[in-house]
Amino acid sequence: MGFGKFNFLFICALFLLCFISSYYSQFTPADSYSINCGSPTNTTIGNRVFVSDNLASSYLSTPQNVLVDTSANSIPVSEYSQLYSTARIFSQTSSYSFKISQPGRVWIRLYFYPFSASNYDLKSAKFSVSTRDHALLSEFSSGDRLVKEYSVNVTSGDLEIMFTPSGNSFAFLNGLEVVSVPDMLIGDVAASVDHPASFRGLLGQALETVARVNVGGPTVTSRNDSLSRTWVPDSGFLKNPGLVSNVSNVNSVRYPPGGATPDDAPRSVYGTTVRMASETNPKSNFNVTWEFRVDQGFRYLIRLHFCDIVSSAPNQLYFNVYIDDSVVLPDFDLSTIFGGFLATAYFSDFVTPSMNIDRIRISVGPSGLPKVYPNAILNGVEIMKMNNSDGSLSGKDIVVSSKTSKSKVGVIVGVVVGAVVVLLLIFVLFFVYKRRTEQKRLNQSKIWIPLSTNGLSLTMGSKFSNGTTITSGSNYSYRCPFPAIQEATNNFDESGVIGIGGFGKVYKGVLSDGTKVAVKRGNPQSQQGLAEFQTEIEMLSQFRHKHLVSLIGYCDEKNEMILIYEYMEKGTLKSHLYGSNYPSMSWKERVEICIGAARGLHYLHTGYSKAVIHRDVKSANILLDENLMAKVADFGLSKAGPEIDQTHVSTAVKGSFGYLDPEYFRRQQLTEKSDVYSFGVVLFEVLCARPVIDPSLPREMVNLAEWAMKWQKKGQLDHIIDGSLNGKIQPDSLRKFGETAEKCLSDFGVDRPSMGDVLWNLEYVLQLQEAVLQNDTNGNSTNVIGELSPQIHGFNNSGDENLDTNSNTNVGQFEMSSGDDVSGVSMSKVFSQLGKSEGR
Ligand SMILES: *[C@@H]1O[C@H](CO)[C@@H](O)[C@H](O)[C@H]1NC(C)=O
Ligand SMILES: *[C@@H]1O[C@H](CO)[C@@H](O)[C@H](O)[C@H]1NC(C)=O
Ligand SMILES: *[C@@H]1O[C@H](CO)[C@@H](O)[C@H](O)[C@H]1NC(C)=O
Numbered sequence: 001m002g003f004g005k006f007n008f009l010f011i012c013a014l015f016l017l018c019f020i021s022s023y024y025s026q027f028t029p030a031d032s033y034s035i036n037c038g039s040p041t042n043t044t045i046g047n048r049v050f051v052s053d054n055l056a057s058s059y060l061s062t063p064q065n066v067l068v069d070t071s072a073n074s075i076p077v078s079e080y081s082q083l084y085s086t087a088r089i090f091s092q093t094s095s096y097s098f099k100i101s102q103p104g105r106v107w108i109r110l111y112f113y114p115f116s117a118s119n120y121d122l123k124s125a126k127f128s129v130s131t132r133d134h135a136l137l138s139e140f141s142s143g144d145r146l147v148k149e150y151s152v153n154v155t156s157g158d159l160e161i162m163f164t165p166s167g168n169s170f171a172f173l174n175g176l177e178v179v180s181v182p183d184m185l186i187g188d189v190a191a192s193v194d195h196p197a198s199f200r201g202l203l204g205q206a207l208e209t210v211a212r213v214n215v216g217g218p219t220v221t222s223r224n225d226s227l228s229r230t231w232v233p234d235s236g237f238l239k240n241p242g243l244v245s246n247v248s249n250v251n252s253v254r255y256p257p258g259g260a261t262p263d264d265a266p267r268s269v270y271g272t273t274v275r276m277a278s279e280t281n282p283k284s285n286f287n288v289t290w291e292f293r294v295d296q297g298f299r300y301l302i303r304l305h306f307c308d309i310v311s312s313a314p315n316q317l318y319f320n321v322y323i324d325d326s327v328v329l330p331d332f333d334l335s336t337i338f339g340g341f342l343a344t345a346y347f348s349d350f351v352t353p354s355m356n357i358d359r360i361r362i363s364v365g366p367s368g369l370p371k372v373y374p375n376a377i378l379n380g381v382e383i384m385k386m387n388n389s390d391g392s393l394s395g396k397d398i399v400v401s402s403k404t405s406k407s408k409v410g411v412i413v414g415v416v417v418g419a420v421v422v423l424l425l426i427f428v429l430f431f432v433y434k435r436r437t438e439q440k441r442l443n444q445s446k447i448w449i450p451l452s453t454n455g456l457s458l459t460m461g462s463k464f465s466n467g468t469t470i471t472s473g474s475n476y477s478y479r480c481p482f483p484a485i486q487e488a489t490n491n492f493d494e495s496g497v498i499g500i501g502g503f504g505k506v507y508k509g510v511l512s513d514g515t516k517v518a519v520k521r522g523n524p525q526s527q528q529g530l531a532e533f534q535t536e537i538e539m540l541s542q543f544r545h546k547h548l549v550s551l552i553g554y555c556d557e558k559n560e561m562i563l564i565y566e567y568m569e570k571g572t573l574k575s576h577l578y579g580s581n582y583p584s585m586s587w588k589e590r591v592e593i594c595i596g597a598a599r600g601l602h603y604l605h606t607g608y609s610k611a612v613i614h615r616d617v618k619s620a621n622i623l624l625d626e627n628l629m630a631k632v633a634d635f636g637l638s639k640a641g642p643e644i645d646q647t648h649v650s651t652a653v654k655g656s657f658g659y660l661d662p663e664y665f666r667r668q669q670l671t672e673k674s675d676v677y678s679f680g681v682v683l684f685e686v687l688c689a690r691p692v693i694d695p696s697l698p699r700e701m702v703n704l705a706e707w708a709m710k711w712q713k714k715g716q717l718d719h720i721i722d723g724s725l726n727g728k729i730q731p732d733s734l735r736k737f738g739e740t741a742e743k744c745l746s747d748f749g750v751d752r753p754s755m756g757d758v759l760w761n762l763e764y765v766l767q768l769q770e771a772v773l774q775n776d777t778n779g780n781s782t783n784v785i786g787e788l789s790p791q792i793h794g795f796n797n798s799g800d801e802n803l804d805t806n807s808n809t810n811v812g813q814f815e816m817s818s819g820d821d822v823s824g825v826s827m828s829k830v831f832s833q834l835g836k837s838e839g840r
C-alpha cells in the first residue's frame with residue numbers, strides 16, 4: 001500500500017536525522033587519563049576528573065621531582081585555570097607511563113603555565129618531551145600559558161612520555177591527558193596539495209595540532225565538543241576581515257550517513273561560517289584568506305570543514321578553495337555531494353608538501369564559472385603538523401593558540417517510542433556502520449600488493465647483465481636490481497634524459513641484450529610519487545595490451561622508485577603535432593594514431609572486470625613507436641572506478657588543465673566518460689595541431705575545446721584545421737571526425753559516447769577517407785578490404801582481442817604495423833555505414 005510505504009520511509013528519514021548524531025556522540029574512549037600535575041587533590045573540570053599524580057603516583061615512573069604552586073588569584077581565568085595552580089618539576093629525565101588497552105591513535109595533551117614559584121621561575125625551564133617513537137618538543141621553553149596537543153598511533157600496550165631537561169635546566173608540567181581518538185577520525189589517505197596523486201600513509205603519522213578554528217563563530221569550548229576539543233574563532237587568522245560577513249544557522253546542520261559526523265566537528269562549527277561580503281556587488285572578485293604560522297621543513301595535514309548554510313537552493317554556490325597558490329577544490333559545489341541537500345556537514349583533507357616558508361594560507365574565492373553569483377564560504381579549519389622522516393614533530397617551537405581538553409559529553413538519549421523504533425535504529429546504525437567499514441576497507445584495499453603475488457607471470461629472456469642475479473624463468477618477477485639499471489642508463493647520465501615530468505626524469509637506456517628502454521626515475525623524496533609509482537605498477541601489471549605502453553620492470557631498492565618501459569622511438573603524439581621538428585603527419589596517420597589510442601582506452605574501460613579510468617588522457621600521454629603505432633602511457637593517476645571516488649578524500653580534481661571534464665569538475669564524480677571528454681580534446685588537438693591551452697592567443701581562442709566546438713557547431717571546422725592538412729581531408733571524413741569529437745565533448749557524461757563507440761566512429765572516419773581515395777586516381781592509397789580482412793573479429797565481443805597474455809612475448813618487439821590497426825572492427829558495420837553515405 002502506497003501510503004504505508006511512504007510512512008515507513010518517512011519514519012526512516014526522521015530517525016536517520018534524529019539518531020545519527022546521538023549514535024556518534026556515544027564514543028567512549030577505550031583509554032582515558034587526565035592528570036593534574038603536582039596537585040595534592042583531584043580536580044574536576046567539566047565532566048573530567050584530573051587526578052592528582054600524588055594520589056595516583058603509579059603513572060609517574062621517576063619520582064625525583066618537586067611540586068610547586070602559585071596563588072590562585074594570579075592565574076588568568078580560562079577553562080583550565082584549576083590545572084594551572086600547581087606544577088611538577090623534573091630536574092632529571094623522568095616519564096609518565098600509561099597502559100593502552102586498545103592500540104590506535106591517542107591524543108596527548110600537555111598543559112603548561114609558567115608561573116614563578118619560590119625557588120623556580122618556570123619561564124626559565126628548558127626541556128624536551130618525547131615518546132618512544134617521536135620527539136614532540138625539543139629545547140622547549142614557554143613564556144606563556146599554552147596547551148600542546150599531539151596524536152600518535154600507539155601500537156604497543158603502553159605509552160611512555162619522557163621529559164628531559166636541557167643542560168642544567170629543568171622541565172615542568174601542569175597537566176597531562178592521554179585519551180583515545182576514534183579510529184574513524186583520521187583516515188589513511190588525503191589529497192595532495194601540489195600533486196595529482198593522493199597522499200597515503202596518514203595512519204602511521206604522528207600529528208601535532210597547529211590550529212583548530214571555528215570560522216565565523218565564537219570559541220567552541222571542550223564542553224560543546226563530543227571529543228573535548230576547543231575550537232578558537234578565526235578572527236586572529238583572517239587577513240581581510242572587512243571582506244566577510246558572518247552567517248550562523250546552527251540548527252540547520254545535518255550529518256548525512258557516510259558524510260561527516262559530530263565527532264569530526266560539532267554543530268556549532270558547521271553551523272557558523274563566513275561568506276564573501278558580496279551581497280551588494282554581483283561583480284565582487286576577491287579571495288577571503290586566512291594565514292597560519294607553521295614551522296618550515298614539515299608537511300601539514302589540513303582539514304577544511306564546509307556546510308552550505310548560505311544557499312536557499314542547490315547549485316547556487318560554486319567557489320574555489322586554495323591552499324597557498326594551489327586550487328584544491330575548483331568550482332566546488334557542496335550541494336551535489338549529498339544529492340542536492342543543503343546544510344550537510346562535509347570535510348576534505350589535504351596534505352601539503354614540506355613547507356619552505358613559515359606560513360600556510362587558505363583562501364576561498366568565487367569560481368570563474370559564468371552566471372554564478374560570486375560567493376564563497378568556509379566553516380572550519382584544522383591544521384596538523386606531520387612528523388618528519390626522523391619521526392620528529394619538534395621544529396623551532398611556536399606558540400599554539402589551541403586550547404584543548406577532554407570530557408565525556410553525556411550521551412544524548414533519544415526518545416524511544418517502542419520496539420519499532422529500536423528496530424529502525426538498529427537498521428540505521430547497521431547501515432551506517434556497514435558503509436563506514438566499507439569505506440575504510442576501500443581505503444585500505446588500495447595498499448600496494450607486491451607484483452609477484454599479483455598473479456603476474458611473464459617469461460622473458462634475461463635482459464640484464466650477467467653480473468646481476470636475474471633469472472629468466474617462468475615466474476619472472478619484474479623487479480630489476482639497481483646496478484643493472486645504472487648500467488643501462490650509463491649511471492643516469494644527464495645526456496640520456498628524454499623527458500621530465502612531475503614524477504621525475506625519464507632516461508633512455510639500453511639493456512645488456514640491446515633492448516632499448518625508457519627509464520623513469522622518481523624523486524625518492526616525494527611521498528606522492530610513491531603512490532603514483534605503486535598505481536602505475538599495479539595498473540601496468542594487470543593490463544597488457546598492444547596499445548598500452550608495456551612495463552618491463554621496476555626497482556624499489558634503496559628507496560628508489562624506478563619504472564622501466566619499452567622505449568617508444570617516436571616520442572609523444574603531442575611532439576608530432578606542434579612544438580618540435582617532426583614532419584607534419586598525414587590525415588591517415590593521425591586518424592590511425594587516434595584509433596590506436598582509442599583502442600587502448602577502450603580496453604582499459606572494458607577489458608577487465610572493473611572499468612579502469614585513466615584520468616590523464618592527453619596528447620603527451622600517447623606515445624608512438626617507430627611505426628607510429630600509438631600506445632597510451634602514464635597510469636599514475638588511474639583508478640578502478642567509479643565508486644572509489646565517492647569517499648571524501650578523493651574530491652580534489654586531478655588531471656591536466658585543458659583536458660578536464662567539466663562535469664568531473666562540477667560534480668567530482670569520476671566515470672569513464674571523463675576519459676572520453678579528454679580524448680575528444682585530443683581529437684581536436686590532432687586536427688588543429690595547436691596546444692589545448694594557449695594563453696598567447698586572443699581570449700576566445702585560448703581554450704581549444706571551446707574554440708573548436710564553436711566552429712564545429714557552425715559546421716565550419718575546416719576553417720581552423722592544421723594548415724598542412726588543407727585540402728587533404730575528405731569532407732565526409734572531416735565531418736564524421738568533427739561529430740565524433742563534438743559528442744565526446746558533450747557537457748554531460750551520459751550524452752557522450754563510450755570509448756567503443758568512439759573507436760568505431762574513428763574506424764569509419766578512416767574508411768571515409770580511404771574509400772574516396774580508392775575511387776580517385778590517387779595511387780598511393782591501400783585497398784580497404786585487403787587491409788581489413790585478415791583481422792576481422794566481432795568488435796562488440798569485448799574489445800580485448802589484443803590482450804597480450806602470450807607468455808613468450810618479447811616486450812620490446814612490435815609485431816604489428818600501423819596498417820594492422822584497423823583490426824577488430826565489424827565489417828558489416830563499416831559497410832552498412834559506407835552504403836548509407838553513398839546512398840545520400
Ligand atoms: C582521585 O582519583 C583517583 C582516580 O580516579 C581515585 O582512585 C582516588 O580515590 C581519587 N582521590 C580522591 C581523594 O578523590
Ligand atoms: C596505527 O598504525 C598501524 C600501522 O601503521 C595501522 O595499521 C593502524 O590502522 C593505525 N591505527 C590508527 C587508529 O590509525
Ligand atoms: C564574526 O564572528 C566572530 C566571532 O564571533 C567575531 O569575532 C567577528 O567580529 C565577526 N565578524 C563580523 C564581520 O561580524
Ligand SMILES: *[C@@H]1O[C@H](CO)[C@@H](O)[C@H](O)[C@H]1NC(C)=O
Nearest residue numbers: 218219220221223224267268
Ligand atoms: C554550548 O552548549 C550549551 C549547552 O550545553 C549551549 O547553551 C551553548 O549555546 C553552546 N555553545 C555553543 C557555542 O554552541
Ligand SMILES: *[C@@H]1O[C@H](CO)[C@@H](O)[C@H](O)[C@H]1NC(C)=O
Nearest residue numbers: 285286287322324325363365
Ligand atoms: C585567489 O587566490 C589564488 C591563489 O593565490 C589566486 O590564484 C587567485 O587569482 C586569487 N583570486 C582573486 C580573485 O584574487
Ligand SMILES: *[C@@H]1O[C@H](CO)[C@@H](O)[C@H](O)[C@H]1NC(C)=O
Nearest residue numbers: 133204205206387388389391
Ligand atoms: C613519520 O614517522 C613514521 C615512523 O614513526 C615514519 O614511518 C614516517 O615515514 C614519518 N613520516 C614522514 C613524512 O617522514
